[in-house]
Amino acid sequence: xxxxxxxxxxxxxxxxxxxxxxxxxxxxxxxxxxxxxxxxxxxxxxxxxxxxxxxxxxxxxxxxxxxxxxxxxxxxxxxxxxxxxxxxxxxxxxxxx
Numbered sequence: 001x002x003x004x005x006x007x008x009x010x011x012x013x014x015x016x017x018x019x020x021x022x023x024x025x026x027x028x029x030x031x032x033x034x035x036x037x038x039x040x041x042x043x044x045x046x047x048x049x050x051x052x053x054x055x056x057x058x059x060x061x062x063x064x065x066x067x068x069x070x071x072x073x074x075x076x077x078x079x080x081x082x083x084x085x086x087x088x089x090x091x092x093x094x095x096x097x
Contacts, residue, residue, distance in 0.1 A: 027045025044068065045076035 008028055048055075056062040068076065 014032075027035075041072055042075040042079035045071065045079025046083035047079075049080035052080070052084050053087060053091045 045068075048066075052066055054067045055064055059066060067080070071077075
C-alpha cells in the first residue's frame with residue numbers, strides 16, 4: 001500500500017531540516033586565501049554524487065568520506081545532487097526492465 005503524499009512530504013521535509021543542521025569543520029587559513037584552483041569543480045561533484053551510494057558502503061568498512069571538503073561551493077553541491085539523481089534514475093530504469 002502506498003503512503004499518502006503528505007506523509008512522504010513530511011518525511012522529506014524532516015530529512016532536509018535535519019541535514020541542514022549538519023556542521024562543517026572550519027576551513028584552514030591556508031585554504032581560505034581566495035583562490036579556488038584547489039577545489040573540486042562541478043564535474044567532481046557529479047562524480048562524487050554518482051558514486052555516493054557505493055561510498056556509503058565503503059565508509060562502513062574504512063575511512064572513506066562521502067562528501068569532499070573543502071569543495072567548490074554551490075557548483076560542487078549542484079553536481080553532487082545531479083550525480084546522485086542520475087544514479088537513482090539509472091538504477092530505477094534498470095529495475096523496471
